[in-house]
Amino acid sequence: xxxxxLFLQQLANGLTLGAIYALIALGYTMIYGxxxxxxxxxxxxxxxxxxxxxxxxxxxxxxxxxxxxxxGALLGAMLGCSVLGWGIExxxxxPIRQAPRLNALITAIGLSFVLQNAIMLLYGxxxxxxxxxxxxxxxxxxxxxxxxxxxxxxxxxxxxMCGLQWLVMGTKLGMAMRATAQDLKICRLLGIPVHRLIGxxxxxxxxxxxxxxxxxxxxxxxxxxxDGYVVGLKAFTAAVLGGIGNIPGAMVGxxxxxxxxxxxxxxxxxxWKNVFAFVVLVLLLLGKPTGLLGERVADRx
Amino acid sequence: xxxxxxxxxxxGAIDCLHGVSLExxxxxxxxxxGANGAGKTxxxxxxxxxxxxxxxxxxxxxMDLPDESPESLVxxxxxxxxxxxxxxxxxxxxxxxxLGAYTRADAVQVHQDLQRAYALFPILASRRRQLAGTLxxxxxQMLAIARGLMSRPKLLLLDEPSLGLAPKMIQLMFETxxxxxxxxxxxxxxxxxxxxxxxxxHRGYVLETGRVVLEDTxxxxxxxxxITAAYxxx
Ligand SMILES: Nc1ncnc2c1ncn2[C@@H]1O[C@H](COP(=O)(O)OP(=O)(O)O)[C@@H](O)[C@H]1O
Ligand SMILES: [Mg+2]
Numbered sequence: 001x002x003x004x005x006l007f008l009q010q011l012a013n014g015l016t017l018g019a020i021y022a023l024i025a026l027g028y029t030m031i032y033g034x035x036x037x038x039x040x041x042x043x044x045x046x047x048x049x050x051x052x053x054x055x056x057x058x059x060x061x062x063x064x065x066x067x068x069x070x071x072g073a074l075l076g077a078m079l080g081c082s083v084l085g086w087g088i089e090x091x092x093x094x095p096i097r098q099a100p101r102l103n104a105l106i107t108a109i110g111l112s113f114v115l116q117n118a119i120m121l122l123y124g125x126x127x128x129x130x131x132x133x134x135x136x137x138x139x140x141x142x143x144x145x146x147x148x149x150x151x152x153x154x155x156x157x158x159x160x161m162c163g164l165q166w167l168v169m170g171t172k173l174g175m176a177m178r179a180t181a182q183d184l185k186i187c188r189l190l191g192i193p194v195h196r197l198i199g200x201x202x203x204x205x206x207x208x209x210x211x212x213x214x215x216x217x218x219x220x221x222x223x224x225x226x227d228g229y230v231v232g233l234k235a236f237t238a239a240v241l242g243g244i245g246n247i248p249g250a251m252v253g254x255x256x257x258x259x260x261x262x263x264x265x266x267x268x269x270x271x272w273k274n275v276f277a278f279v280v281l282v283l284l285l286l287g288k289p290t291g292l293l294g295e296r297v298a299d300r301x
Numbered sequence: 302x303x304x305x306x307x308x309x310x311x312x313g314a315i316d317c318l319h320g321v322s323l324e325x326x327x328x329x330x331x332x333x334x335g336a337n338g339a340g341k342t343x344x345x346x347x348x349x350x351x352x353x354x355x356x357x358x359x360x361x362x363x364m365d366l367p368d369e370s371p372e373s374l375v376x377x378x379x380x381x382x383x384x385x386x387x388x389x390x391x392x393x394x395x396x397x398x399x400l401g402a403y404t405r406a407d408a409v410q411v412h413q414d415l416q417r418a419y420a421l422f423p424i425l426a427s428r429r430r431q432l433a434g435t436l437x438x439x440x441x442q443m444l445a446i447a448r449g450l451m452s453r454p455k456l457l458l459l460d461e462p463s464l465g466l467a468p469k470m471i472q473l474m475f476e477t478x479x480x481x482x483x484x485x486x487x488x489x490x491x492x493x494x495x496x497x498x499x500x501x502x503h504r505g506y507v508l509e510t511g512r513v514v515l516e517d518t519x520x521x522x523x524x525x526x527x528i529t530a531a532y533x534x535x
Contacts (some may be wrong), residue, residue: 172403179389179400186387189349191375191452218309 006141010266011259016150016219018258019157023212024235025242025250026164027085029072033181033245035097040108041088042209043232044115045081047225049210050130050217051119053077057131066133074156085206086199094195112228119225127224130217153215160211161251163203164196168247171221177201181245230274234261238279243291252293302327302487303348303456308357310347317343319511320357325456330478330488332498332519335508337533341491342384344508345458348489349381350374361456378405380454384461384491386445391432394425397433397444401451411451418447422478439470446477450486457481460491475501499523 024046031039053073060069092111096103137148168174180187180194187194216231217223238257242249257277264276284291303325311317317406325331333341346352348359350371361365361379369377389397398418402411419426422443428436433444442462449457459478463471471494479501482488492498499505499519507515507528515527522528 172399175392175396175400176403179392179396182389182391183387186383188351188371188388189375189381189383189387190400190448191372192400193372234306252341 002143006266008142008144012144012146012150012261012264013266014112014259014262015255016153016258019153019257020212020216020219020254021231021235021238022254023157023160023208023215024231024252025238025254026161026247027209028236028239029242029244029247029250030205031202032239033128033247034177035184035198036245037093037101037104038108038244039088039202039205040105040232040236040238041092041094041111041115042044042205043228043235044112045085045088045206045228046113046116046209046213046216046232046235047223047228048084049077049081049206050213050223050227051123051128051225052210053071053217054123054128054130054213054223057133061131066135069133070152074104074211074214077214078207081206081210081213082203085202085209088206089199089202094198095123116225116228125225127222130221130223132218132221134218149219153219159254160208164208164247166298167204173197173200210224233281234274234277237277238286240284240289241280243293246291246293249291249293253291256292302362303489304358304360305344305348306358308344308359309348309355310343310352311355312343312352314417316355317361317511318347318468320359321508321511321513323513323516325487325489327455327487328482328485329483329504330490330502332495332502332505332522333489333491334493334495334498334505334522334528335509337493338510339508340511341508342460343511345381345383345460345489345491349379349458351381373452374402375452378455379458380449380452380456381458382445382449382460382462384464386438386441388433388436388441388444388448390432392433393430394433394444397430397448398425398451401448404452414451414453418450419453421450439466439473442466442470442474443477446474449480454486456487456489458489458491461493462490463492463494463497471497495528496523499528 027042028038031037056073056076057069060072088111092107092172093104096107128168134149134152139146176197180192180197184194236259238253239250241257242253257280258278260280261273265273305321305323307320307322308318309316309320321344334342335341342350347354348366350366350369356368362377364377366374386479398415402414403409425443425447436444446462462474466474475497478488478490490498490502499522502519505517505519505522506513
């Protein structure tokens with residue numbers, strides 16, 4: 001493998017990982033954008049999504065052609081996680097909306113324990129094989145291997161991000177979301193049902209995390225009830241990297257972080273791959289906490 | 302149309318309103334006057350449901366307001382244009398206006414009302430695609446009022462629409478208020494600019510430290526020595 005080939009191969013691998021991080025990072029950033037809350041249980045929603053998809057995939061692959069099974073698993077996991085995310089907002093965060101920030105953090109830690117242990121009890125503590133019905137098609141392009149699975153990850157992620165961008169910029173719901181992000185109180189005076197809107201935001205972000213969970217399981221082949229913690233923290237880093245609260249920023253941050261991890265693993269050491277993300281997080285928080293595309297914090301006041 | 306009876310409200314442990322009562326009849330402009338900190342803004346917030354009433358009763362068009370959410374109040378015809386304009390600076394002028402009509406589903410009517418808003422304030426039409434944050438103070442106040450009208454209210458609560466504006470703009474605001482009233486809109490107007498407010502209003506109330514200390518017709522209030530001494534600077 002030549003130097004260029006190695007570079008392009010890491011690029012392809014990094015993009016795949018980055019697309020998954022980006023999908024999860026969007027949830028952190030959307031929720032933060034609307035109510036300035038970092039939902040530290042979001043990583044567990046991703047993890048639950050991967051297990052929902054696992055169950056559906058196991059049930060469906062025997063019955064229907066693989067594209068249908070994949071679509072069914074994706075949609076089922078999205079639906080399940082939407083309900084979970086909506087429920088988390090409704091029953092865990094909404095009652096403490098007026099309370100100090102620390103309460104929300106403690107709530108998130110408690111929720112994370114509950115979700116992790118529920119999955120551990122249901123599925124066991126060991127790694128689970130994730131069935132991947134996608135045929136092992138690979139293309140050699142100039143010495144670089146690209147698989148059908150990778151193309152699928154890119155395609156699904158790109159389609160969902162375009163869809164989200166359209167929703168936020170082109171619909172009445174999205175307009176209300178942007179307005180609520182800017183001034184929740186005036187939105188109540190305008191008659192916008194802000195509680196419902198916040199619930200919808202949690203549901204949307206959770207659905208994207210479910211897609212991330214499904215693609216993650218399929219790409220890596222195994223999942224574990226612990227995955228939500230590390231992957232969640234990386235996706236959070238991606239959201240901070242892009243500027244928390246900024247939707248295009250989360251997409252860019254996710255892809256950048258995936259690339260960093262891909263190149264780091266390829267050129268330095270794959271054992272250290274988890275370290276790169278956290279070095280980025282620490283450096284960011286020290287140097288530029290508003291992120292690359294961060295908003296001017298002043299006009300939030 | 303609006304009855305506020307013995308309302309107590311406040312922030313945290315402190316009550317700022319100690320039993321405020323006032324009434325607004327259909328077709329009126331009622332001025333709510335008082336010094337800074339008297340409780341005018343707090344009264345409007347209690348009416349529009351942003352602040353819970355600790356005691357007392359508010360009815361609007363026959364419904365008990367404390368039971369309603371701010372959203373349903375907007376649907377029932379109450380619109381509150383708050384102090385400080387609170388326009389959404391990172392959305393366009395037109396998006397701000399459309400958000401004012403969020404509770405309404407009829408796209409054709411909303412479009413008509415947009416045209417009416419642009420006819421009322423032509424400068425907004427020429428800035429419709431601009432971010433609202435780039436407007437001048439006076440234009441932002443026009444936008445705030447126009448946005449408040451987009452829900453087709455029966456009663457408009459206006460909190461200090463003249464604050465911080467140039468004299469010419471203040472003149473335009475009061476003319477607009479009168480014009481809207483002549484077209485049938487009922488208005489509860491909070492102002493520190495007592496002279497101008499009483500000039501357009503039919504009746505007025507004077508609030509002092511959370512209590513109504515005077516209520517009368519605008520004509521009487523304008524000549525009341527207590528008012529002229531305290532607010533009209535003569
Ligand atoms: N958010 C708040 N928290 C605590 N006290 C407040 C708040 N807003 C207003 N107050 C107090 O309530 C009283 C009435 O204020 P306000 O209704 O804003 O007066 P006005 O609009 O007549 O100037 C004042 O003493 C003010 O300091
Ligand atoms: Mg005030």
